Amino acid sequence: MRVFNFNGGPAALPTPVLERVAAETLDWNGTGMSIMENSHRAKEVVAMAEETQADLLELLGLGADWKVLFCQGGASLQFAMIPLNFAQGAECDYLDTGLWSTKAYQEAQICGAKPHIAASSKGDDFTYIPSEFNYSKAPKYVYFTSNNTVRGTQWPTFPKKAPAPLISDMSSEFLSRPLDLTDFVLIHAGAQKNVGPAGLTIVLIKPEWANTGAKGLPHLLDYRTYIEHDSMFNTPPVFAIYVAGLVFKWLKNDIGGLGNIQKLNAAKAKALYEAIDQSGGFYQGTARKDSRSPMNVTFRLVNADLDKPFLEEAKKAGMVGLNGHRSVGGMRASLYNAVDMAAVKTLIDFMAEFQKKRG
Numbered sequence: 001m002r003v004f005n006f007n008g009g010p011a012a013l014p015t016p017v018l019e020r021v022a023a024e025t026l027d028w029n030g031t032g033m034s035i036m037e038n039s040h041r042a043k044e045v046v047a048m049a050e051e052t053q054a055d056l057l058e059l060l061g062l063g064a065d066w067k068v069l070f071c072q073g074g075a076s077l078q079f080a081m082i083p084l085n086f087a088q089g090a091e092c093d094y095l096d097t098g099l100w101s102t103k104a105y106q107e108a109q110i111c112g113a114k115p116h117i118a119a120s121s122k123g124d125d126f127t128y129i130p131s132e133f134n135y136s137k138a139p140k141y142v143y144f145t146s147n148n149t150v151r152g153t154q155w156p157t158f159p160k161k162a163p164a165p166l167i168s169d170m171s172s173e174f175l176s177r178p179l180d181l182t183d184f185v186l187i188h189a190g191a192q193k194n195v196g197p198a199g200l201t202i203v204l205i206k207p208e209w210a211n212t213g214a215k216g217l218p219h220l221l222d223y224r225t226y227i228e229h230d231s232m233f234n235t236p237p238v239f240a241i242y243v244a245g246l247v248f249k250w251l252k253n254d255i256g257g258l259g260n261i262q263k264l265n266a267a268k269a270k271a272l273y274e275a276i277d278q279s280g281g282f283y284q285g286t287a288r289k290d291s292r293s294p295m296n297v298t299f300r301l302v303n304a305d306l307d308k309p310f311l312e313e314a315k316k317a318g319m320v321g322l323n324g325h326r327s328v329g330g331m332r333a334s335l336y337n338a339v340d341m342a343a344v345k346t347l348i349d350f351m352a353e354f355q356k357k358r359g
């Protein structure tokens with residue numbers, strides 16, 4: 001039996017996508033073998049990868065001034081590649097909103113950049129998205145995490161009038177809403193939150209910007225290598241690209257695009273946050289209301305002794321992945337695209353029942 005999966009990542013994938021993967025496991029696309037057994041140079045695989053890139057650009061409404069890259073090494077390798085390419089020996093600004101932006105900042109230090117924290121919500125335990133900025137004079141870029149997976153906060157709108165192009169880690173919200181990328185030159189997202197299996201990192205980059213990068217880097221650390229070889233300089237994570245491609249088709253054809261998925265996501269988040277807010281303090285949201293993420297709903301129980309029974313009973317009722325990130329504890333329900341309203345309603349009913357028994 002399939003469970004309701006609220007994992008922070010790797011996370012739920014759409015059931016129709018998984019069914020399709022299962023159906024094609026022994027014979028993909030008439031090749032007589034699975035996608036995993038095909039050469040990445042096979043014409044069917046190359047066509048699939050190209051179609052996946054085109055579908056993604058179409059979903060996001062982006063034109064030929066953007067390029068889709070299939071990278072590996074997770075979001076974490078992007079923390080290093082970005083400063084290595086674009087800020088060696090130079091200033092770059094970081095907006096510090098929690099674990100992942102802090103890690104990105106630290107990686108920039110290691111990579112020979114001069115990162116500067118231009119805004120931070122650390123003073124209030126990363127419970128909100130900052131609105132005051134103290135940019136450096138001429139940063140190479142401004143970097144932020146658009147959705148903070150651990151703290152359950154999200155930038156409702158992106159920074160305006162920054163002194164440099166924007167770069168963002170969008171791992172835990174990628175494709176959950178339409179994006180205005182006017183001020184951006186690069187965004188990246190680990191696939192395992194909202195797109196597909198772990199092992200694939202989607203990078204969207206403006207080739208014009210990639211060309212400003214440092215020369216002489218090892219090939220796989222240089223964005224130009226991926227652009228020039230269409231992400232096939234070496235063997236890419238073919239299976240993960242294929243599943244991501246099916247997810248893009250699902251978003252396009254079954255859901256009807258990012259405007260629709262945003263509405264569905266907003267309705268799920270609204271229902272759950274309301275249940276938390278109307279629990280009389282038995283459940284407490286941990287992020288400030290104006291900064292709440294529709295993707296990762298973080299909350300605590302009135303008494304931490306109830307955490308264990310809450311998780312155990314939820315599991316018995318068919319719900320998994322509700323524990324908070326190990327660095328903060330508490331609870332987190334990740335409501336990624338593939339988590340539907342039925343899952344959220346089941347959780348809300350369970351929470352009310354649990355409160356009745358234990359409150």
Ligand SMILES: *Cc1c(COP(=O)(O)O)cnc(C)c1O
Nearest residue numbers: 074075076100149169171172190
């Ligand atoms: C999960 C996550 C990461 C970590 O990604 P890896 O692929 O494990 O390197 C980084 N940033 C954000 C926002 C995340 O949600």
